[in-house]
Amino acid sequence: MGKTTVNLEPETPFHTLTVDQVAQHYNTSILEGISSEEAAQRLQTYGTNELEGDGGIKWYKVLWRQFANVLVCVLIAACALSFATGDYAEGGVIVFIIVMNAGIGFWQEFSAEQTMEALRNMSSPTAQIIRDETRVTVPNNQVVPGDIMIFEDGDVIGADCRLFEVFNLETDEALLTGESLPVQKNLELIESPEQPLGDRLNMVFSSTTVVKGRAKGIVTSTGMKTQIGKIATSLLQADTHESTPLQKRLNKLAWCVFIAALFLVVVVFGVHNFVYSKEVAIYAISVSIAIIPEGLVAVVTLTMAFGVRRMAAFKAIVRRLSSLESLGAVTNICSDKTGTLTQSKMVAVRMWFPADGYYRVSGTGFVPEGEIFRQGEVAEDSTNEEKVDTGAGSNSYLRAIQVASLCNMSELRRTQHPETHGEWSAIGDPTEIALQVLAHKAGLPKPDLVAQGFNLIAEFPFDSSVKRMSVLYQAPTTAEGPGDHFIFMKGATERILSCCSAYREGDKEVSILSEKGGSRTAFESMIAEKMETLAEKGLRVLTLAYRKFDVVPGVDLVHGLVREEVETNMVFLGLVGIYDPPRAESRPAVLKCYEAGIRVHMLTGDHPSTAAAIAKEVAIIPEDVPVHNNPLIMTAAQFDSMSDEEVDRLAELPRVVARCSPDTKVKMIAALHRRKMFATMTGDGVNDSPSLKAADVGIAMGQSGSDVAKQAADIVLTDDNFSTIVQAVAEGRRMFANIQKFVQHLMSANVAEIVILVIGLAIKDKDGHALFPMSAVEILLLNMITSAPPAMGLGLELPSETSMREPPRSAKQGIFSFEVVMDTFIYGLAMGILSFASFCIVLFGFQDGPLVGTDCNSHWSEGCDGVFKARATGYTAMTLLILVHAINCRALREPGWTIKNLKTLNTNNTLWLSIIIGSLLVFPVLYIPGFNHTVFKHTYLTYEWGLVIVDVILFILFAELYKFIKRRTMKPLSGGTDAETEMDRMRTYTMQGDSVLEVKATK
Template sequence: MAARTDPPEVQPEPVPAYLRIAADVLADLGTDARTGLPAGEVRQRLARYGPNALPVAPAVPAWRRFLAQFRDVLTVLLLVATAVSFVAWSIERDAPAPYEALTILAIVLLNGVLGFLQERRAEQALAALEAMSAPVARVRRDGEQRLVPTADLVPGDILLLEEGDTIAADARVLEPIALRAAEAALTGESTPVSKTAAPIPGEAALGDRRNMLFGGTSIAAGRGRAVVTATGPSTELGRIAASLRETEETATPLQRELDRVGKLLGGAVIAIAVVIGATIVALQEVRSLAAMVDVLLLAVSLAVAAVPEGLTAITTIVLSLGTQRMARRNVIVRRLASVETLGSTTAICSDKTGTLTRNEMTVRAVVTASGAVELTGVGYDPSGEVRRDGAPVDDAALLEEVERTLGAGALASNAVLLERDGRWTIQGDPTEAALVVAARKVGRTAERLDARFPRVGEVPFTSERKLMSTAHADAEEATRVVVFAKGAPDVLLPRCVEERVGAGTRALGPARREEISRAVDALGAAALRTLAVAYRTLDRGALPGAPTEDVEQGLVLLGVVGMIDPPRAEARPAVAQAKGAGVRPIIITGDHPLTASAIAAELGIAPKGARAVVGTELQRMDDARLRVVVRETSVFARVAPDHKLRIVRALQANGEIAAMTGDGVNDAPALKAADIGVAMGIAGTDVAKGAADMVLADDNFASIVAAVEEGRSIFANIQRFLRYLLSSNIGEVLVMFLGVVLAPVIGLVPGPGSAVVVPLLATQILWINLLTDAGPALALGVEPADPDVMRRPPRDPRSSVVGTRAWIDIVLVGAVMAVGTLGVMDWALPGGLIEGTAPAGRGLRYAQTMAFTTLVLFQLFNTFAVRFEAHSAFHRTFANRWLWLAVLSSAALQVAVVHLPFLQRAFRTVPLGARDWLVCLAVASAVLWVTELKKRLVRAR
């Protein structure tokens, strides 16, 4: 709901809408309740009133975000030391220009630019995700139902509301059908408020305005229509929000752990930098101002380079880019923290309808008093015919019963069948749509049915009642009202006292009830979902107002309808992939247990003949028994939404990490309690989406499995670049520490006129940091998913992102880098442990250039070494083109630093010959061969 806008025009409201009749409110707003606003008028009002969004604090200017990159204490200290270096040069004039100070300043600025760009990239990625999950509202415009972004709502729009919808703006109720709104968030009212279309007789407090709906609240039950009276800042929520200016962002558990690792390592590095500085002062003759400045610059540069301050920024970018990849696979991640949990998921509790199946219900069978028939056709295309044993039906009584059953089912439905560009689509519930389509196949079109039986009231369906009824006037018999009901057979059948047979009725006895129950079980065993359809006639005077549940007694059974929602083609391989990854799929559905078991067996979730546990059994179980059952059972049927919550908690009590799907208002507690709450993007209510961690854009089980795969891949990438950064930083620290302590041993002694001698200069350390924290680290963060990632068991959520084994590898790699780098320096210097074979007269700068280049190449080879924890570095060698681009670019920059004269002056390097480069490459490649040997030993063990 948040957007950056100029202050919109204040919307006039001379007399509050709740005090006036609905017709006057519509007239003042210039809108029509049946057709809504025309598109042109919507554009004009949107320009006049602004978007339906709450204003946010102004964006921080780019220049301030850039300067924020330099507020780190170490960076500030480095800049101060650089300024001191410039002052020392201006006093002593020991060089033509202050190359070192200028180079350090340039690197600090480049680091700042890099950090700024990383933050902006992360913000853009998160903004893109937010836009993908932008809420929508159902409205009537130009006479048609449309889904529009809530930001595009304007005063005068006609809202079409269903149970579970979040109300997008303040609105005056026009037509409430058992409409109740949950307004606790705004008014503090703990129970849902029943709504009316009648005006309030006098001034009323917010909670007493029963004919108003308020933005930010939700529909708890029923459905209805309302006209938008205020949007954006003019809503009641907007008035409250005007006093709130803060937006608090909380770090994910992963980011908090990375921050802890960074601070721990940073503290150690700073301590080591202080020790190195003190050691240099103690062991070497540091007397002059310039020498003291060199030591200060060196210590601070080492601390700045070795502290992994970029961990959080790079992690955010990797998470954001990963979640964008998920979005392309129809998974919208609402909370980045959920990505961490995906890799640990051990159970996916999935609804059946629309998630494992196509959600295109098709009526295949109808059972009436005169027998059973099949209905041909697939999906929502209303072409098909009635058949019996493969041949057209010629029994007039049977045909009449079938037509009446399907016509009544269509009347007791709210779905709408639409044809656009030759393609049939539906608006509304797929089950109801199947009845509408089936009725059309036998000639009972919506237009014909509505003309004969205009609706006058409704008793809405709820997941607890499993029943829906509608009341209709009869255009041919004005003195009567007909109630049509549809619902679960086990719920509706006990309410029936008679059965329709041809043109008459007969009493329903125990034997016939048992026969109908067997027919229902036979349909369920064939994986068909069953609905019973019934009716009742009343005198017009017996229904003076809105119908209540009392009308759902004394019904006449018309028939039982069997529907099939075929499994998605991709569901079975997705189930197999999940099971191969150690993730157990579990079906939790409100459908008949036989239907659920049949689908589970077809998809490989449970063996054929496996029994489903039904909701009534769950109700009788205590928590201890349920914990045992959820370990052994993969199919739960006829469950209520509150059972989902108990199943999730039982799985969690068993140590499972559970993902739970849901779409209804009552699913919200289970979605919140689950480790990963997954809402349906198509069928899901706004309340369910708000409670979920992820939203499926296609309501597809395969997308959940894809999200688990992406989550595992993202976490593996984070571990990759962490191993890379930490091992590289430790390598730098060890080179400096051991180089200073062992300087006499490796022949590192001060040259003429120099008081301070170190393996690497401050500028060189900062340059290495710039190279490693940029391209290579980010490239490791976008490594394509390993094909083996879904053949491994789930990650233990209690394990650290950098575990003991990883730390051993990190220290090993850092030690190899240090030994190799100092070995090359010893080889390039006269004396020391290795008798130098370098050309005579090359001196200290040559040895430092060799060590500098070797350490850079070590880190570039390390990018390949850390790609896989167990696989060889040569596994899928060219799968990550970004990594090759980053490595080759970094190598080219190092060549430039060594061979371009102006960079030589800045970094105090000298040109290297072909033999020198071969030596550096050969030694630096050792990190690859050492890790390859270690991996081979691990694989063998």
């Protein structure tokens, strides 16, 4: 638009300026906003909309965490002991290992923290603004002065704004003023620049919350220039660095390892009769180092960071790391329908009026192009359809279109932006957009009616507790005088009917108790029949009503009306059927849930027949089961009326709950928890916060969700898509399985080293000292250079083919399941025994034994050459066995050395590169003269390579035999079911019925 930036003093009293003055100051338009190019320029001028010092990553804290753990403390103690005993080479290597470990850990964790910080910013309260003439959602920190911001119920306001459009707006400003009651806003100009903050009623302020209503405003201040910025306080600070359950379990492991290390040190000194010597101390250091998985912290950090990034890649933002660990245990998914299982591309396709019968509406999306046809009393009578001319129709029809148009806060217009000129755009709730498109097709769009003189006086916004919305309009003034006042209403049918005392038939208003109606019950039954006809087609049914409103002199029509009094004696107009087609990916995602042993529940505010129709389309329930008297399908009234004991007696919880309220969601979660299930719950509204917090994993909608819901959730979906939830569960399973893989790999190596060193205590040299089968530096190299990189590769493994065909793991199941612990010790023993056997064969079979040289633990000599060769053989064998074992750890039971499995290594570059590089590193460690003798206390190999190769072959054969035995003797991991089996089970349950449901249904 070519608008220029206007710099203002931060103390400008915007509450004393008119809307036009504020718009002129910032060179903005309240209809079109500013352009994206101008916004980018202003972002450079004013800075991002953030508070200084809010959250952020402290590099020194991340660095400190690399040293502040038990494992590193043991290494530091070993390093100090090495220097104290004069072994400077070993002490230097330990220092290098500590620094390298800290460096790798710092880099990984700092990168992970930066990723998490970026994701926290993405999931923090966003702003709805108008830019380039289109309503868009942007992160709060991208808002600039001059933006046109839109607020709705439940939003956290992202900047200070001067209001220019208000409908029943109330905000919670306790953060700024300490006032506990909500503040009702208006547009009245305030003359005093010194007006107290709490009395600036034409302004809203950053970090306050919309309690009620909606509004639009011009952004006047951002970042530190806002009122909240001036007092350096923020309601929306970033999450603290809190340990996740996994990290807590690993901390416990660290303490167990520390205690075990101390025990082994005592054992070493006990074998030497507690006589201190340099050799005994060094051996004790070696043993304590051998049991420590030094790379564990770095590998966990890398796996977490990779998991978070993968989740973000398929549009799931992790707000709490603990939820990433919990997803693999999910047994039930409770999902909303609109926008999650469906496309949220609503279009009005059917109508029904008492006098006219059914209407069909053509066209798709929010492009107002289509025609309206009257069908009469038969909903599908396309042969006798009669086209309705634009702007024409019966009185009932025209009045209903008028209600759909005016009881509506959405906006529909063609953009004038050069890049999108002529395209239709819509702002507002998808349901209201569908009604506004219908009004355009009928020739009565809201802008035209407003231009004719319809004037909005008051609004009672949609509320989930009443499930309806009402507006008070004054009709156009005529030559005869001011126009009449009318209440227009739309909402859920049962909530509208309870407010109605008459219905519209042509140009007459007929009492529900008239001869045709007979009684309220008869009339409601007739409406229920018509609504059922529409709902069975998968249509969401809204009801329209109106009445003439008699103004009482002296009553404030803006603030003096009581909703309960206004919404009475309404006149029923008709029904509108809105279709929201399911997402193409919803049905395959639900079927995948069945294979994974996960049950899906739909909790929606729609009519039971509508909900059931969509549930059948996406395979939540079988297509051939009845809707009525089906225990799988309940209304919220039925479900809520049951006691906890009655709910617990149900053989199965309902798969579809219609007319659902926020309290119903909480009750469903509680019922699942009593059945020891692990559940996720989706939500988008302010009132969904309790259920999101009650669920094991709360998932908020990023597009349609309120900021309050996002703050209460553990995960935010940026695409509001059910299939993303299933992908998130798969990712949770992948991450948990990978953690088990790399922990098993690391701990197996530690067990193997302990086996060698403990058995090695029995071998004495000529001076009576224990002979080291491995030096401390060799052990450090095995743990950090050989074992850690493949473990990192295992942490990055892609999901296995069977991960989503296995039952959910128990929520109480930790990393160390019986199978993982058994594998750790069996593989560790096998590697340790093979390596020690090679050491002994070389030492006693090919060399002169341990009694030739002197001080062979510390120095090389001719007499110690045999010991050094044996040590080199054992070290090389252990190195290759650890690398080979990484292939075994890719699957608990599946063969690791099949051609198919080896081919999949190319999907994990980190793993196969770490194996190749780890193997190649053996050669410089063995063959660099001086370096091998002085630092590692071993020498080069010749014919001993034959033993090493035999060890590798034997270990591979042993591992495959061991997995074969496990597959034959242990319960299969796969426990999901195919879709047809699940459908048959639901059909059987439906046929059996349920006495509890039948009793409640008749009440």
